[in-house]
Amino acid sequence: MTGIRFLYHLMKTLITLYALSGAMAWLLVSGCTLKNGNESDGIPFDLSASYPEKAIMLEELADMEYLQLESDNDFLFDGDPDIVGSDKIIISRLNGGDILVFSRNGKPLSTFNRLGNGPEDYPRINKLIYDDTAEELYVISPDKIRVYTLSGEFRRAIALPEGAYISEIVNYDATTLLLYDDYNVYPAPFTFISKEDGHIVQTADMPKGEKITLHIMEQDKERISIFRAPAYHIVKYKEGYLLSDFSLDTVFFLSAQKELQPALVRKPEIRKMEPIVYLNSFVEAGGYVFASSVTVKMENNRLPRTYLMQDRKTGLVYRQRITWDDYQGKQITISPETIQKTQNDRLGLIVLDLEELKEANRENKLGGKLKQLVDSSDMEGNNIYMLLHFK
Numbered sequence: 431m432t433g434i435r436f437l438y439h440l441m442k443t444l445i446t447l448y449a450l451s452g453a454m455a456w457l458l459v460s461g462c463t464l465k466n467g468n469e470s471d472g473i474p475f476d477l478s479a480s481y482p483e484k485a486i487m488l489e490e491l492a493d494m495e496y497l498q499l500e501s502d503n504d505f506l507f508d509g510d511p512d513i514v515g516s517d518k519i520i521i522s523r524l525n526g527g528d529i530l531v532f533s534r535n536g537k538p539l540s541t542f543n544r545l546g547n548g549p550e551d552y553p554r555i556n557k558l559i560y561d562d563t564a565e566e567l568y569v570i571s572p573d574k575i576r577v578y579t580l581s582g583e584f585r586r587a588i589a590l591p592e593g594a595y596i597s598e599i600v601n602y603d604a605t606t607l608l609l610y611d612d613y614n615v616y617p618a619p620f621t622f623i624s625k626e627d628g629h630i631v632q633t634a635d636m637p638k639g640e641k642i643t644l645h646i647m648e649q650d651k652e653r654i655s656i657f658r659a660p661a662y663h664i665v666k667y668k669e670g671y672l673l674s675d676f677s678l679d680t681v682f683f684l685s686a687q688k689e690l691q692p693a694l695v696r697k698p699e700i701r702k703m704e705p706i707v708y709l710n711s712f713v714e715a716g717g718y719v720f721a722s723s724v725t726v727k728m729e730n731n732r733l734p735r736t737y738l739m740q741d742r743k744t745g746l747v748y749r750q751r752i753t754w755d756d757y758q759g760k761q762i763t764i765s766p767e768t769i770q771k772t773q774n775d776r777l778g779l780i781v782l783d784l785e786e787l788k789e790a791n792r793e794n795k796l797g798g799k800l801k802q803l804v805d806s807s808d809m810e811g812n813n814i815y816m817l818l819h820f821k
């Protein structure tokens with residue numbers, strides 16, 4: 431009987447080990463795993479505290495570059511850039527379906543419009559992403575991702591699962607896109623898909639949290655209104671990305687090797703806050719971490735935002751007051767929103783309204799290269815973009 435028991439336990443152990451090895455192999459193929467087991471590691475950020483304001487000059491944080499896009503009858507547009515890349519600036523006119531391509535120094539290069547219902551057309555433009563290595567433009571619509579050259583030549587279509595809502599998508603590497611699916615149709619909210627045919631390559635398997643509501647819905651007799659503020663789930667950081675599932679109190683860093691590790695931990699627990707305050711990840715510049723928080727409560731017909739910065743050396747947190755020499759009295763803020771158009775954590779974009787600049791120039795508030803550019807601008811010219819090259 432002893433020998434039989436031994437053989438029984440040996441077989442049971444071997445089966446268990448086999449099952450565990452299979453499970454581990456599945457994880458390695460299908461999901462990014464947490465490199466550091468302790469989810470509480472990372473930069474601490476307390477959203478319940480009241481912080482003093484700190485004044486800082488933008489020149490301490492970044493070198494500024496001013497840019498104004500040229501325009502002619504074929505390149506008229508309103509709104510802001512969709513993409514500011516290393517050598518291209520791309521703008522879409524959502525209502526008309528036009529896509530305009532400029533060089534990095536503002537020269538018009540090409541324009542096309544494939545709005546339609548044909549197999550090589552897009553029915554609408556939800557979002558654009560650009561692969562500057564392959565020189566391919568991805569137009570995201572509700573049903574598919576359609577890929578074009580910068581002159582509008584159709585390359586291929588990538589089908590999306592029915593019911594998925596891709597609120598964010600980035601050009602992750604040479605072969606994959608990383609997306610966030612709001613409706614959880616994909617196996618995980620953060621999923622890597624193939625650039626060729628859209629098949630699932632891998633998932634970023636973060637801890638699970640019960641979804642929270644980041645908007646406010648108000649109903650009157652005639653309609654339902656939804657009030658929301660930006661919520662950034664995927665933010666470029668170093669050689670990887672910061673991933674935020676707002677039901678969790680940890681922001682995770684996804685490395686280029688697709689390893690996950692805690693990067694920032696907010697407190698108190700988001701589920702213990704009333705009203706809820708969520709944190710929009712962070713950007714680093716000049717020895718500071720810059721972030722924005724949103725309070726899910728109506729105030730002056732909007733959800734209020736607070737822009738914060740933490741000194742990396744001291745750990746002290748302040749409210750931002752950022753000004754610069756070229757525009758007296760003008761304040762800006764830095765947050766993940768600043769780099770969303772560039773998808774480059776070392777390059778921020780600030781849009782400066784030309785009409786406002788002209789008025790400020792008449793009041794002698796402008797100086798330096800900004801004043802020179804405004805002096806030479808037509809009254810009907812395009813807005814001026816300030817590119818921040820973070821230190």
